[in-house]
Amino acid sequence: MPELPEVENVRNGLKKLILGKIIIDTHVLWSNIIKEPSVSEFQKKMRGQKIVDIKRQGKFLLFILNDYVLISHLRMEGKYRIEKATVPLTKHTHVVFELDSDEQLRYLDVRKFGKMSLVDKDKLHLHPSIKNLGPEPTVETLKTEDLIKALKKTERPIKACLLDQKTVAGIGNIYADEILYDAYIHPERKGNSLSSDEIEKLKTSIIGIMSDAVEKGGTTIRTYSNAFGVEGNYQSYLNVYGKKDETCQRCQHKIEKIKVAQRGTHYCPHCQKIGR
Structure with missing residues (x-):
């Protein structure tokens, strides 16, 4: 958990809530969530990025930004929540993206198994998480x-x-x-x-x-x-x-x-x- 259907529904919900918003700042409260690059580089590159689109491949959420793609794997119990900045953080909140709407996109994970990678847009297809995925389970793609x-x-x-x-x-x-x-x-x-x-x-x-x-x-x-x-x-x-x-x-x-x-x-x- 979550598998493709769950990730697809997370994607659909996030698209309605945060598409077009700009990430002002990023706070990483549990560094192991960030697989690549370094936490400091991750935070620096995320600053000022606009959320252009949100896609999915297999079980991976893909946040399409101006210059990068944020690959997010929820693993066992990862989830995203949108909250006002004034709402206190829970103990299971590990990454916080400050948005230009006075809201926060928060990543929560009880088991801390989830991973995030930030990659250049033109290198997404080469990333180990993506390049070896099989076809999607749809009429159009699975033969x-x-x-x-x-x-x-x-x-x-x-x-x-x-x-x-x-x-x-x-x-x-x-x-x-x-x-x-x-x-x-x-x-x-x-x-x-x-x-x-x-x-x-x-x-x-x-x-x-x-x-x-x-x-x-x-x-x-x-x-x-x-x-x-x-x-x-x-x-x-x-x-x-x-x-x-x-x-x-x-x-x-x-x-x-x-x-x-x-x-x-x-x-x-x-x-x-x-x-x-």
């Missing part, structure tokens, strides 16, 4: 041949393939489980064992699940909320994730939980047979 190419030579479990951001950008643990359930594919199936028909179904499930999750505001399992402080709603539509020992809505068998690619993995052993 069956992309998946066939990514899966045909690997014996890794399909769950691990979906978590690999080089395969498809933005899928994490929650949506990988939901996608495989929707596609009737066992999470331990080897990537190269999937037939062309199964890969086509997998593509359809990836696009459908991710699109639906974006539309419903993402999934709130722990603390996720968007830039307005509103929680996601997709948790009400989850079929397998977090439902160990509950009944599968399709076949009435019990949902099981195993570990795949070192991640807790939920699936229905009747609908998602290993031998398929």
